Amino acid sequence: MSQTLLATKKRIQSIESTKKITKAMNLVSTVKLKSQMKRLSESNNYAEQIEKVVQKVFNTLDDFESPYCVKNDVNKRLFIIVTSSLGLCGSYNFNVFKLIDSTLTQDDEAIIIGNKGIIHYSLSKFQKNKEFIGIDPSDINHLATFFKQYLMNIYPQGLYKSVNFIYTKYKNSITFEPKIKQILPVLFKNGKKDKYEAEPLIEPNRSKVVESLIPVYLESIILSILLDSNVSEQASRRNAMDNATNNAQDLVEQLKLEYNKVRQNSITSEIIEVVSASNNLQGGN
Numbered sequence: 001m002s003q004t005l006l007a008t009k010k011r012i013q014s015i016e017s018t019k020k021i022t023k024a025m026n027l028v029s030t031v032k033l034k035s036q037m038k039r040l041s042e043s044n045n046y047a048e049q050i051e052k053v054v055q056k057v058f059n060t061l062d063d064f065e066s067p068y069c070v071k072n073d074v075n076k077r078l079f080i081i082v083t084s085s086l087g088l089c090g091s092y093n094f095n096v097f098k099l100i101d102s103t104l105t106q107d108d109e110a111i112i113i114g115n116k117g118i119i120h121y122s123l124s125k126f127q128k129n130k131e132f133i134g135i136d137p138s139d140i141n142h143l144a145t146f147f148k149q150y151l152m153n154i155y156p157q158g159l160y161k162s163v164n165f166i167y168t169k170y171k172n173s174i175t176f177e178p179k180i181k182q183i184l185p186v187l188f189k190n191g192k193k194d195k196y197e198a199e200p201l202i203e204p205n206r207s208k209v210v211e212s213l214i215p216v217y218l219e220s221i222i223l224s225i226l227l228d229s230n231v232s233e234q235a236s237r238r239n240a241m242d243n244a245t246n247n248a249q250d251l252v253e254q255l256k257l258e259y260n261k262v263r264q265n266s267i268t269s270e271i272i273e274v275v276s277a278s279n280n281l282q283g284g285n
Helices: 002-058 092-101 115-120 137-157 206-284
Strands: 077-082 109-113 127-132 162-172 175-184
Touching: 002 206, 077 092, 077 206, 092 115, 092 162, 092 175, 092 206, 109 115, 137 175, 137 206, 162 206, 175 206
Parallel strands: 077 109, 077 162, 109 127
Antiparallel strands: 162 175
């Protein structure tokens, strides 16, 4: 009986230690999430305004040719996949992997961001172009600038039919949706002009303004995608650690109940043994 009590007590102590770790990770993820949420909101607002400006200018052009607005006549697509480098973030990576498996073919190429994705697809059929391990929140701006410049250099070469990001879109604190977003070629639909809206004055000319806006537009979209993924990862990890902490607490309470029952039974057995021995002694006398 004492061995059972000792084993249960050790298990309770082990789970309590694990609970402290998951609670600490929950707090860290919560702090990171709050800081990144503000950046994401600001980035999304900026990206929306840039897109409206580009769309408005684009609608004033009757004909405009740009290597970034042309769909190249090839089959190969480039996918930039955003995963995490750390684990313990629930189904964050699994949902991205599921979307990748149903989308990419052997003809496609992929740039994988995040150690989890690199390991998972180490033996994948599609070709891996480059690998970037992890996304450090302090380097997201530099990473967005790098990808903007990198993609603007390679897309005009006609190697890819399109360039797409596979990432996780943050909806709310418990909902994150894996998505595919095409960023090249840049496609804008010619919207209907309001007859009461005055034509914008554009200097030096419309074509040059659009050309100068495309890099800004691309970088703003890429930055929003990276921030979206980072916020989703932190929120998913916070939820996973919160669930783990609650489960640990429930398990501890259950084990304590079992421990007390076994201890009570042990004490009862000892009392019965003492009373029986006492009765035997009295009967012998």
